Amino acid sequence: MVLNLKTSSVETREQRLGTIIGWDGTASKLADESAFSRGDCSGCGTKARRVCELEGPFTQGSVCSEQMVECQAGNIRDAVLIQHSPIGCGAGQVIYNSIYRNGLAMRGLPVQNIRFISTNLRERDMVYGGAEKLAEAIRLAVERHQPKAVFIATSCASGIIGDDIESVARTAESEFGIPIIPLHCEGFKSKHWSTGFDATQHGILRQIVRRNPEKRQDDLINVINLWGTDVFSPMLGELGLRVNYVVDMATVEELAQMSEARATVSFCYTLGTYLATALEQEFGVEQIKAPQPYGFAGTDAWLRELARVTGRGAQAEDYIAREHARVKPLLDELRPKLKGLKGYVATGSAYSHGLIGVLREIGVEVDGSLVFHHDPVYDSEDPRQDSLGHLIENYGDVRHFTVGNRQQYQFYNLLQRVKPDFIIIRHNGLAPLAARLGIPAIPLGDEHHALGYQGMVNLGESILAALQHRKFHKDIAKRVSLPYKQSWLAQKDPFALARAAS
């Protein structure tokens, strides 16, 4: 499938990849139903949808694409994000400011507030249109912050009233001489928020990445990530490679030079699939097609593929051997302490595939996981990136593998089915329920925590720390009343409502 960078809107995940948000079964069954089909994607065609989806009448608040634009485009250090929306979309400025400040501190960069401007659309603008307010907000952004680029996030309201954001942006671009980049991310347009990652990356590819790079930087590797600690620089440094972190915390220039890099990697294919595939398609920057770098098997394979592409085989083998020797005794110490524990992973899709592998490496039992969506294939359509297949082949099946769009009411039934000792989680709203059931959570704000060889040690130590929290959780569990009906809490099937409806 060819990614279409000519249109200003990105194709949604469900259109491109056949993404689903409701499914329940074994991991191996999901892998079989997915377009990767355990290594054979020949039947995908241009539209990859293959997996049957469960859709029920009851849903709790989810997350939208615009929020993912905020968490990427809004975290570029010398750009401004304009939210062309009523003030409510701007609420996200608060959380992404907190994350941005913590991210900057973790990377040793100067801590500062995010730069978001809401156009503050009101009732009048719904009638007469908000284009003038947008033009004024762009002017303010430029005058106040002298940014290297201005991003515009659209909203449900601006989409429905049909504001011509493209022409406002074009006019401003010629006036101010910097990229003014509309990101089409209306929440109602995609059922899964990860389309918002793609919308941001689509805009960056169209208007920031250097189209005709004059030079190549053969030792530069694009690393698609969020705000995590800098674990890639030392790792890639062993291979004589430099890191270009994108999109969060990057500068506009660092984004522009992506087309000059030797290759692109990411910590999670959910996040990186669109950008990495497009960089290869448009600029020949090779996407590393390997399992994700989690656990021994994944990290070994990932490093070897990166080394093959960059011609650094000997250095990689030397590094792999040294890291195995360094980490193995540490893990041997950890494993007895973790023996008999059962973990549950509730995170984004590809990230979960990696984390389950890490848990099994350190001897923790995993027989359930919740992923917030499932992509039956990634944009590369290359089976070497089949992260779910890799998990099953290297670490075995997962009995209760669930796709659900962060629905707390189902999470109760899921936990009852598995009864884990702890959960690993990203995204808000689920850990508080687990806590009230006496189950501690490891909230992974730093997405690099469990990555690579050291990641196995890190995660093991975090589990031991979290288990001590059980004292708190067991105490509170005796004292809370949950807002769910007893009849629902007694329900064994998390998808009972969906099955009754179909």
Place this chain on the structure above:
Amino acid sequence: MAILALKSRPTEITPDADKSGAIELVRYVCAIGAMQTAAAIPRVVPITHCGPGCADKQYVNLTFYNGFQGSGYGGGPVVPSTNASQREVIFGGADRLRELIESSQLVLDADLFVVLTGCIPDLVGDDVGSVVRDFQKRGVPIVYAETGGFRGNNFTGHEAVTHAIIEQYLGPWDGVRERGTVNLWSLLPYQNTFWRGDLEEIKRLLEGIGLNVNVLFGPDSEGLSEWRNIPRAQFNLVLSPWLGLSTAELLARRYEQPYLHIPVVPIGARESGAFLRKVASFAGISVDVVEAFIAKEEKRYYNYIDGFTDFYSEYWWGLPARFAVIGDSAYNLALTKFLVTQLGLIPAKQIVTEDPPVEHREAIQAEFRAIDDDVSVDVEFVEDSYTIHQALRNADFGHKPPIIFGTTWERDLVKEMKGSLIEVGFPASYEVVLSRSYVGYRGALSLLERIYTTVVSHSA
């Protein structure tokens, strides 16, 4: 029911009628943020009919990154949402809402559901009223409020929710008024970081002079039984510059129930005493009862203030003289009053940030002008943080480092100005708030501790 105008509008919408501009770094959320007003009533669950991110955005930012308050029994991630998609935009979302309400009854254990709409149904014109009325006719406890984000903010959304419950859930009433019972309409739940502790303290003060208080929101509320008792109360007490006034006026029209409006939320002994005397006089409570309670409270209060006096008079390394408050009118007025009248600090810049309706602004101005016998303050109304920060940079703080009562947004600015920051409003992402209160007698002592711990911790 006609569309409820959340924002007061001059007359018709015209191209020139609205002067609202862009806002950098928000200090309130949109009308559907009032889902947390519903969730602030024990065992009430909001149902949101909106896009997939709306409910998450409002609750995460109001309840988590604002004092890490927690989102309540039926709030936050519990809240059902239609997560409206392309289908609902093109074909309308009434059927989807009906399906969600039906299934919510199967899953959730609630005393009342409050349906709140977002931009999508309000723009495509879903007849939410007719959907909800069908359920009401079947005896389902459910009301609805139109809270599309473009219609207003969470303050006006809050009033839309209280109106909805009163108009659609409370029946007619012609019984005998219960003397000594008061309905309290005060701080905005969740938006005000300290609302739970503050309501608890206000309730304590009112009970101290013998009143029975329907606090209506938060852990000290009895929930819907209190709401059903609203018409029986002797009177409504609106304790805020303007929020709650329209609700009190609605109750006056509907039940001929009188109300008392006190704009200043009391902090410290002087204001708390004045507050209690005003309420007692309105409620017809005997002077002896009130003065006895005040005397008891003041004994405790001034005992601690006496101890504080050693520090306040003798701390060698300097204490701030001039202060600014950036925040909602309720806390801004309350803090300014306390800091000026009780501590003798000098107001340098007061900016009200919640976009109060135009018709209330003159009254708010007047309160600030009369802040003390010898001090008058010119308050400004600004919502855009860039403009606010420029105003703070240009304010005269004299030769000492300033103390700023504001939000997380002021963090970098205060460092730049080498001052102290007390986060007192949305967003307060660097405060963890459980039951802490800054109002009344007890809250004032906590506030003093917070202010001067911050100041002292800056010294070597």
